[in-house]
Amino acid sequence: MNHESQLKKVLEQGGFGVTAECGPPKGADAQVILKKAELLKDAVDAVNVTDNQTAIVRMSSLAACALLKGAGLDPILQMVVRDRNRIALQSDILGASALGIRNVLCLSGDHQCFGNQAEALGVFDLDSIQLVQTVKGMRDQGTLVGGEILDPAPDIFIGAAANPFADPLEFRVTRLAKKIKAGADFIQTQCIYNMDRFESWLSMAADRGLTEQTYLLGGVTPLKSAGMARYMRDRVSGMDIPDDVIKRMEGTPKEKQREEGIQICVETILRLKELSAVKGVHIMAIEWESAVGEIAEQAGLLPRPVFDKE
Amino acid sequence: MITAEQKPIDEIRGMIAPYKRILALGCGSCVAECAAGGEKETAALASALRMAARMNHEDRVIDEKTVDRQCVNEFIIQLDDILDSYDTVLSLGCGAGVQAVADMYPEIPIIPALNTAFLGETRDQGYWVENCLGCGDCMLFYFGGVCPLARCSKQILNGPCGGSVDGRCEVNPDIPCAWQLIIDRLTRFGALDRLEAIYPPKNWARKQGSGPRKIIREDQQK
Numbered sequence: 001m002n003h004e005s006q007l008k009k010v011l012e013q014g015g016f017g018v019t020a021e022c023g024p025p026k027g028a029d030a031q032v033i034l035k036k037a038e039l040l041k042d043a044v045d046a047v048n049v050t051d052n053q054t055a056i057v058r059m060s061s062l063a064a065c066a067l068l069k070g071a072g073l074d075p076i077l078q079m080v081v082r083d084r085n086r087i088a089l090q091s092d093i094l095g096a097s098a099l100g101i102r103n104v105l106c107l108s109g110d111h112q113c114f115g116n117q118a119e120a121l122g123v124f125d126l127d128s129i130q131l132v133q134t135v136k137g138m139r140d141q142g143t144l145v146g147g148e149i150l151d152p153a154p155d156i157f158i159g160a161a162a163n164p165f166a167d168p169l170e171f172r173v174t175r176l177a178k179k180i181k182a183g184a185d186f187i188q189t190q191c192i193y194n195m196d197r198f199e200s201w202l203s204m205a206a207d208r209g210l211t212e213q214t215y216l217l218g219g220v221t222p223l224k225s226a227g228m229a230r231y232m233r234d235r236v237s238g239m240d241i242p243d244d245v246i247k248r249m250e251g252t253p254k255e256k257q258r259e260e261g262i263q264i265c266v267e268t269i270l271r272l273k274e275l276s277a278v279k280g281v282h283i284m285a286i287e288w289e290s291a292v293g294e295i296a297e298q299a300g301l302l303p304r305p306v307f308d309k310e
Numbered sequence: 311m312i313t314a315e316q317k318p319i320d321e322i323r324g325m326i327a328p329y330k331r332i333l334a335l336g337c338g339s340c341v342a343e344c345a346a347g348g349e350k351e352t353a354a355l356a357s358a359l360r361m362a363a364r365m366n367h368e369d370r371v372i373d374e375k376t377v378d379r380q381c382v383n384e385f386i387i388q389l390d391d392i393l394d395s396y397d398t399v400l401s402l403g404c405g406a407g408v409q410a411v412a413d414m415y416p417e418i419p420i421i422p423a424l425n426t427a428f429l430g431e432t433r434d435q436g437y438w439v440e441n442c443l444g445c446g447d448c449m450l451f452y453f454g455g456v457c458p459l460a461r462c463s464k465q466i467l468n469g470p471c472g473g474s475v476d477g478r479c480e481v482n483p484d485i486p487c488a489w490q491l492i493i494d495r496l497t498r499f500g501a502l503d504r505l506e507a508i509y510p511p512k513n514w515a516r517k518q519g520s521g522p523r524k525i526i527r528e529d530q531q532k
Contacts, residue, residue: 171470
């Protein structure tokens with residue numbers, strides 16, 4: 001089996017990277033993952049597997065990544081610091097590397113109060129930047145937190161997230177700089193609907209030379225309906241959906257709204273492709289993995305590069 | 311100070327049910343400041359319990375007393391002469407007070423009347439907020455006097471997270487984003503560059519690494 005990060009290869013060779021998202025089921029059926037794998041397989045370079053997203057208990061990200069790996073995909077293990085302390089996180093990094101998982105995305109995680117285990121203890125022993133730094137130390141120095149040697153070092157392409165739409169804007173760039181300094185090889189952003197704000201954030205990041213120090217993948221999410229657009233605007237914090245996008249969805253007949261959502265998403269990707277500082281796109285089609293191939297096709301992202309397997 | 315709130319009266323009545331002679335014991339320190347277990351609240355609770363007992367035709371004696379500090383032995387010792395007349399102590403102290411009384415008088419059952427909450431400040435009348443975890447290694451200098459461990463919902467040392475919008479926390483818009491406060495204060499003092507550094511993982515050993523903590527000061531011992 002190929003144990004190199006497909007995403008890393010595409011990006012290092014100057015390609016426009018494409019990633020998608022796969023949410024594990026609230027159940028123990030491997031087939032759910034394998035079906036999603038089939039939908040995503042030739043449409044993207046790598047697939048993020050969410051880690052108990054919105055604090056709802058689901059099949060573990062590590063297990064679902066192993067299933068994707070077995071099906072020939074390049075998984076990105078999302079790891080949130082909400083549920084595990086530094087002992088468990090480092091242990092899972094070693095386990096992931098041993099399973100041939102080559103990408104990790106380090107996140108804070110949605111607060112436990114939003115999920116179905118609101119009485120759970122939030123761990124937050126490390127924060128997301130410290131997790132990036134920890135994985136980098138394990139990989140590059142072969143050390144654990146505190147300096148103890150491990151052998152052999154895990155082989156991991158390290159990712160982090162950035163939200164250009166949260167406040168305060170100027171400090172968002174400082175935080176991006178900290179993530180890069182900590183060791184983020186690639187960055188995936190929050191869903192982009194407000195291109196103006198995204199571009200002002202991007203130009204501030206470029207001014208600090210940050211866009212040259214990491215691979216920046218712009219996040220996009222196809223809207224399924226006007227209702228979903230309004231819900232995301234009103235209820236998902238740090239989500240910025242301008243009125244013209246909402247109006248465009250509302251002005252479309254219900255039965256055509258999915259198509260319109262895909263169209264908006266494709267237009268966003270085409271604009272992102274024009275920006276030299278953007279090295280790829282992360283398509284988060286929430287519980288709508290079947291849309292990813294169509295979006296990639298229409299945005300001219302197919303076929304994905306294939307490398308010789310040794 | 312340590313903040314607390316009184317338990318629901320039905321829960322308290324359930325716990326005191328087996329006992330006939332009860333001493334409601336208030337504390338004049340933190341829990342008086344947060345209007346949960348001071349002299350006034352102790353009198354009010356004792357009176358409510360007496361009334362409930364009368365209405366339910368229960369044969370129960372409920373007296374009240376408040377000591378200045380229920381967590382300090384020199385003050386608890388005032389109970390030496392009176393405890394013999396009671397079957398139980400209903401403590402309106404914080405968790406530390408309850409246990410200090412229990413340690414001093416192992417032979418008498420002690421019942422907590424409060425839910426102890428957090429280390430905080432009185433922000434306004436009837437308004438208390440949490441702002442210290444007692445981590446054992448104060449970092450307030452670095453964060454402009456705002457503690458991200460106590461006041462950020464995700465305890466982020468390198469914040470803010472992506473959920474900070476208009477200075478509010480994603481967990482609840484009633485909560486100010488601690489990181490917005492940190493950035494605002496450091497900006498005011500021209501010290502925002504302090505946040506360019508990556509703060510390493512917290513040393514939690516100072517809080518819970520060696521089990522329950524104690525402070526021993528030989529210079530203070532006789």
